[in-house]
Amino acid sequence: MTRATIEVIEADITTLNVDAIVNAANETLLGGGGVDGAIHRAAGPDLLAACRALPEVRPNVRCPTGQARITPGFRLPAKYVIHTVGPVWEGGDEGEAELLANCYRESLRLAWEHDVRSIVFPAISCGVYGHPLTAAVALAVREVRGFLRRETTPGHVVFCCFGATVTAAYRRLLQN
Ligand code: AR6
Numbered sequence: 001m002t003r004a005t006i007e008v009i010e011a012d013i014t015t016l017n018v019d020a021i022v023n024a025a026n027e028t029l030l031g032g033g034g035v036d037g038a039i040h041r042a043a044g045p046d047l048l049a050a051c052r053a054l055p056e057v058r059p060n061v062r063c064p065t066g067q068a069r070i071t072p073g074f075r076l077p078a079k080y081v082i083h084t085v086g087p088v089w090e091g092g093d094e095g096e097a098e099l100l101a102n103c104y105r106e107s108l109r110l111a112w113e114h115d116v117r118s119i120v121f122p123a124i125s126c127g128v129y130g131h132p133l134t135a136a137v138a139l140a141v142r143e144v145r146g147f148l149r150r151e152t153t154p155g156h157v158v159f160c161c162f163g164a165t166v167t168a169a170y171r172r173l174l175q176n
Helices: 034-043 045-052 096-113 133-150 164-174
Strands: 005-010 020-024 068-072 080-084 118-121 156-161
Touching: 005 133, 005 164, 020 034, 034 045, 045 068, 068 096, 080 096, 096 118, 096 133, 133 156, 133 164, 156 164
Parallel strands: 005 156, 020 080, 020 118, 118 156
Antiparallel strands: 068 080
């Protein structure tokens, strides 16, 4: 029987040939800096058009924090982009941990719903949104492990890291 697997790699997420990459977006879904900017640049203008076409749940909010939306990958090697919005770190008492956990759960749920079996996550909220790295990494690993344990269909989940510090934080927890 094929088992679910988790891997850590240091790479530019836009180069990866997988079923889906996850974008650490903002609530507008209309692009930004960091990994969001890199994904939009690599996917081309059709990605922005697809995001713009998603319904607004409030003025200028297409994806509330902790939720996820899916679009094609367009010029990316990945078939899909799953856009999720991590919380801005405000000290830890504003529900940040639960919101970040929801990003992982909702992205995985949406992925499995679309028969995605290989999915790559960046370190959501660990850039400009300022979430402490060690806590975010522990939470990401816990949520992914929990999901894969509950699911009967196996899959491959990759944590894609930018830089040695982030990579080391994941490797320490996953021993790979
Ligand atoms: N591949 C993999 N990881 C990357 C890449 C890449 N090409 N580029 C950056 N990272 P961030 P956030 C890493 O700031 O904290 C945007 O403007 C980066 O080193 O991209 O969730 C959105 O529009 C860090 O470890 O996302 C939002 O406004 C991680 O990805 C806001 O930033 C996440 O950093 C979201 O902030």
